[in-house]
Amino acid sequence: MTPVISGPTGKELLNAGVKTSVDEACLPVKVFLGHCLTLRNRCDCFLVPRLVNINRKDYICPKFMGLPEMTKQAVGKQPLVIWKSEKNCALGSPQAVPAALRQGFSARRIKKGLQKAEAAFHTYHRLLQQGLFPAEAEQVLGGGAPPAREKNGRRIGLIGHPYCLYDPFLNLGTVNLLHRYGFAVLTPEYFPPRQIEDELQILAKPLFWTMSQRIFGAFRLLCKEKVDGIVYLSAFACGPEALTGELVKREAKALGLPLLHLVLDEHSGEAGLVTRIEAFIDLLQRKRRFSCV
Amino acid sequence: MEDGVYLGVDVGSVSTNLVVMEPGGRISKKVYLRTEGNPIASVQKAFREVAPEFAGVKVLGVGVTGSGRQLIGAITGADVIKNEITAQGVAALQAYPEVRTVLEIGGQDSKIILIENGVAVDFGMNTVCAAGTGSFLDQQAHRLNLSIAEFGQIALRSKNPVRIAGRCSVFAESDMIHKQQMGHSLEDIVAGLCAALVRNYLNNVAKGKEIRPPVLFQGGVAANAGIKRAFEQELGHQVMVPEYYDTMGAWGCALLAQEERAAYGKSRFRGFQLTEEEIRVSGFECVDCPNRCEVVEVKIDQRPLAGWGDRCGKWQRINAEATG
Structure with a gap:
């Protein structure tokens, strides 16, 4: 399985996103859908997380909860895999990994993969906390030198x-x-x-x-x-x-x-x-x- | 003090203004023209008006402002290209050093600038809606068959202004027609429109801002005595209109050109002959990346002078090579 990632936002992408989304959607949702549309001919299936909350007592904006459905609406027939948290298991836990992604991997490898992802996530955020911007942090993660500040x-x-x-x-x-x-x-x-x-x-x-x-x-x-x-x-x-x-x-x-x-x-x-x-x-x-x- | 003059140009959507300023800040000539959708021609016309008198005088610096500042800055060879808010604020402080609130209403936009101890500390500007601006008045005056000049005087005659919905110019229009059909007098309707514009301004542009005296009212709409009175009634204190209320932006950027003279040294002004040059502006969509930027290119006598509108800066670089 190879992940395909969309490129930077542009005018065509935004126009495509605006055209397919419902009126009430906010600008970032329209941009997200635009990104999905640019990938439509380049991938076999979409993976969209359903984010509800990442802390115990507060919530991610409701537009995020509906993101998988809005994506489905936008991309049409293309299969969609939703990564969502289940009762008593967080989004980052091995049990939450969608079945479609688990195929052919042992439970141990899945766990290891998640740990690796989490470590990378924390390294990335440490870089941001040093005052780097996301693009710069990605460069550093890829082996580049941090910019002088x-x-x-x-x-x-x-x-x-x-x-x-x-x-x-x-x-x-x-x-x-x-x-x-x-x-x-x-x-x-x-x-x-x-x-x-x-x-x-x-x-x-x-x-x-x-x-x-x-x-x-x-x-x-x-x-x-x-x-x-x-x-x-x-x-x-x-x-x-x-x-x-x-x-x-x-x-x-x-x-x-x-x-x-x-x-x-x-x-x-x-x-x-x-x-x-x-x-x-x-x-x-x-x-x-x-x-x- | 050095001999010569500073020029300030304000290219707005409705009017184009040019001031010739002596060192120190006194205005020796001002030109106020309608832009009529052609900023280049109107600036050339404005320069043509002052050229005979000042062609032999040394130009110490040129400042431009207004929504067409980039275009006109390139054409004139401006030393200072400033946004309208800073320019208006600087001019207001020159006119009344003790001013604390500046209300500015122009053709397409309106602003408020709050000043403390001689320094701007906050500002507000209208969003895409032009309901609280001069073009709203223009439209309604047209509908009532009045010239915009008579408008203010008629409003002052009103004893009992009618209430007109001012949230949106479309609503205001239907409300106004309704009031006409009900038989209200012209002066009461006109005064009602002035009050509606002021309410709209205070609820949108000035929302959440504290308006403290002394208050200065400038911009083209400040000529309208009806609006001035409506502001005074709504705010409960006196509102002053400066002498050069309609050319404050141009004056402000001339003042800024003087202030920053030390930084640029010799003026880049291209000279009064720019009125005779053939200036062409063309736009094209750059297709080198999916951004599809709308690039503008300015050519003077067929030589490329400047370009902008691109997000990556590619066309701006070409511009620097061409002029530098």
């Missing part, structure tokens, strides 16, 4: 769902733009999960969504890190973000921390997005320059 430069926080932050097509190259202006960019993946959890204690009531927790926790940590400002990228029509966005906005206002909230949309209004980011960076730079004088 300036330690004492100006820093900006970038928060949002990982699929918005790390897809340069979706966010119109926001990360590159910030780097070009000489900012080091810190994202939620920079912080160890335990630190993020500690930050959530101040909430009167726990947040329902795992991703919202990570965004809010990372936001608080970024404030403590004394970054110059924070950019919040959210996807158009994202339900959980309507709430998290408001929480973050209020907190930023109370702290007097510059915050730019950008909503990503399929209409790719690049000019508008770039104008806002440029104006935000000017604001940070002028603030620094004139308050030093």
Whole structure:
């Protein structure tokens, strides 16, 4: 069995995804379906996980729960294997591995394979916690050298769902733009999960969504890190973000921390997005320059 | 102080403005033209208007802003290409150093800039919807058979403005027709429209922002006395309109060109002859990768001058070789 992986997001892919998905789907789901469609003629079967929760008391967004069904709708007749957790066994446990993938492998090999995958997952996340971006971490995992990072430069926080932050097509190259202006960019993946959890204690009531927790926790940590400002990228029509966005906005206002909230949309209004980011960076730079004088 | 002038150009969707500024910030000439969908021709026209007077004067720096800033920046050889928000904010601070809130309403977009201790600290901008902008007023004035210039004065005559739904310009239009059929007077409807625009602006662009005096109101729509009064009624304090309310963006980028003069030294300005050049812009879809970027290429007298629109930077590199 050979895994086939889709390439980077592009205009054609997005258009294909938008065309096949239901109206209510958010932009990232449309992108996901676009990726599936580009693979349609290159693979025999799709493997899609059903993510419900990864922690005991919080949930991944419901769109993820429906991802296998939406994929089925999009790819048509092609067979679909769903990787899902069963009662009393987590997604990563050997019992959860779908039967279609188990064929021809002993229980021992399956267990070993899972352990290897988990180890790679942890190594990858350790690299992200050193401030690397996913593409850079992949390079390092493949044997490349880690990129040099300036330690004492100006820093900006970038928060949002990982699929918005790390897809340069979706966010119109926001990360590159910030780097070009000489900012080091810190994202939620920079912080160890335990630190993020500690930050959530101040909430009167726990947040329902795992991703919202990570965004809010990372936001608080970024404030403590004394970054110059924070950019919040959210996807158009994202339900959980309507709430998290408001929480973050209020907190930023109370702290007097510059915050730019950008909503990503399929209409790719690049000019508008770039104008806002440029104006935000000017604001940070002028603030620094004139308050030093 | 060095002899010469700074030029500021603001190329918006509706109007194109050019200011000639003396070192220090005084405006010696301003030109306000309609863009009419052709930014290049309107900029050439604007330069033609100032050329006779200033052709012999040394240009110390050029700043451009507005949605067409990249295009016009390439054509004029601008030293500073800035976004509209920064430019508007800088001009507002020059006009009133103590200003704390800037309301700006232009043709297609509107903004709010919050200022503390002489530095912008926050801003807001309208999203894709143009319901709270000048084009909304333009449309409604047209429907009422009024020129946009009369609009404000008529609104001021109203004693009892009617309430018009302002959330969306489509709703506003049907609501307005309904009020007309009910027999409300023209001035009450016009004043109602002004109030609707202001409500829309405050609920969208300025949502969640604290508006503290002194408040400055600028942009093309600031000419409309009806809107100014509606703002004052809604906010409960005085709203000031600066002298150069319609060319604040152009002035702001001229000021920025002056501020950053030390960084670029000699101006890259291509000279007033740019009004006579044949400038062609062509667009094509680059098919080298699945991104399918829409690339724009500018040619002056058939020489390629600049290109942009690509995500990978390939066409921008060619641009640097051609000019540098």
